[in-house]
Amino acid sequence: xxxxxxxxxxxxxxxxxxxxxxxxxPVGAVWAGQSRERSLSFVHTHTGEKLSSVYFRGGEYxxxxxARINHVLRxxxxxxxxxxxxxxxxxxxxxxxxxxxxxxxxxxxxxRSPLTNxxxxxxxxxxxxxxxxxxxxxxDVRLPxxxxxxxxxxxxxxxxGGVGYYAASDFVHLDNGRVRYW
Numbered sequence: 001x002x003x004x005x006x007x008x009x010x011x012x013x014x015x016x017x018x019x020x021x022x023x024x025x026p027v028g029a030v031w032a033g034q035s036r037e038r039s040l041s042f043v044h045t046h047t048g049e050k051l052s053s054v055y056f057r058g059g060e061y062x063x064x065x066x067a068r069i070n071h072v073l074r075x076x077x078x079x080x081x082x083x084x085x086x087x088x089x090x091x092x093x094x095x096x097x098x099x100x101x102x103x104x105x106x107x108x109x110x111x112r113s114p115l116t117n118x119x120x121x122x123x124x125x126x127x128x129x130x131x132x133x134x135x136x137x138x139x140d141v142r143l144p145x146x147x148x149x150x151x152x153x154x155x156x157x158x159x160x161g162g163v164g165y166y167a168a169s170d171f172v173h174l175d176n177g178r179v180r181y182w
Contacts, residue, residue, distance in 0.1 A: 036057065036058065036059070037054050037056060037057050038054070038055060038056035038057075038089070038090065038093045039052065039053060039054040039055065039093070040052075040053055040055060040069070040089060040092055040093055040096070040104075040105065041053070041102075041103070041104035041105065042069075042072055042073070042104050042105050042106075042107050043104045043105070043106050043107065044072055044073075044076065044107045044110075045106050045107060045108055046076045046108075047072075047076050049072050050104065051068060051069065051072045052104070053065045053068055053069055055069060055086070055089055056086075056089075056090075061086050066083075066084070066086065069084055069089065070082065070083055070084050070111075070136075072107070072110070073107060073110025073111055073136075073139065074110065074111055075110075075111050075112055075113040075116050077113070077115075077116045077119075078113045078115055078116055080111070080113040081111070082111040082113075082135075082136045083136050084110060084111065084136045084139075085135070085136050085137045085176055087137070087161075087176040088136070088137055088138065088139055088174065088175065088176050091155075091158065091160050091161060091174055091176060092105060092139070092141070092174065094158060094160070095143075095151070095154060095155055095158065095174070096143065098154050098157070098158065099143055099146045099150075099151065099154055101143055101144070101145055101146060103143060103144040103145055104144075105141045105142070105143055106141060106142040106143070106144065107139065107140070107141055108140040108141065108142070108169070108171045109133060109139065109140040110133070110136075110139050110140075111133060111134075111136050112131060112133035112134055113134075114134060117129075117131055117133065117134055126166075132162070132175040132176075132177050133175075137175050137176050137177060138162070138173060138174065138175035138176075138177075139173075139174055139175075140166075140171045140172070140173050140174075141171060141172060141174065142170060142171050142172070148165065148166075148167065148170050148171060148172055149165065149167070151172045152164075152165035152172050155172055155174055156181055159179055160176065160179070161174065161175045161176040161177050161178070161179060162174070162175040162177045162178065162179070162180050162181075162182075163180075163181050163182075164181070164182045165182070
């Protein structure tokens with residue numbers, strides 16, 4: 001019979017807590033990042049553009065599909081296109097699986113150019129000077145059929161980066177920076 005140590009060190013605690021958390025997730029959410037194919041769909045709320053894409057197939061990101069995603073998630077104000085970090089896309093794919101939804105994400109903001117960021121920052125204290133949107137590492141979204149408060153809660157459970165909840169504007173910010181919440 002195995003005994004449980006009286007005191008766990010931090011690494012042991014996190015390892016056990018992570019395993020326990022994974023057991024509480026729906027099966028699809030646990031395996032979303034492991035699947036052979038990863039797909040996403042988007043509707044950009046400002047441009048009306050729609051895109052469905054299988055961006056990961058056969059163990060590899062698909063460059064043509066990533067380029068299509070980069071275009072849809074461009075700075076719609078300036079037209080500047082920037083590489084969107086595939087890690088952000090993986091967060092979205094896992095979040096959609098966790099929410100058990102197939103609807104396209106409604107995109108409020110993907111990449112943000114320095115000019116757009118400075119303009120928005122001059123109007124609002126809620127815009128970070130060094131926003132991860134500038135690096136293609138953040139996205140602001142909604143998911144039809146999932147209240148944004150619930151989407152925020154699900155995103156926090158992933159423990160995969162920054163998650164912000166903007167109730168008045170009805171969207172959730174997601175990024176692949178350090179884990180933090182607001």
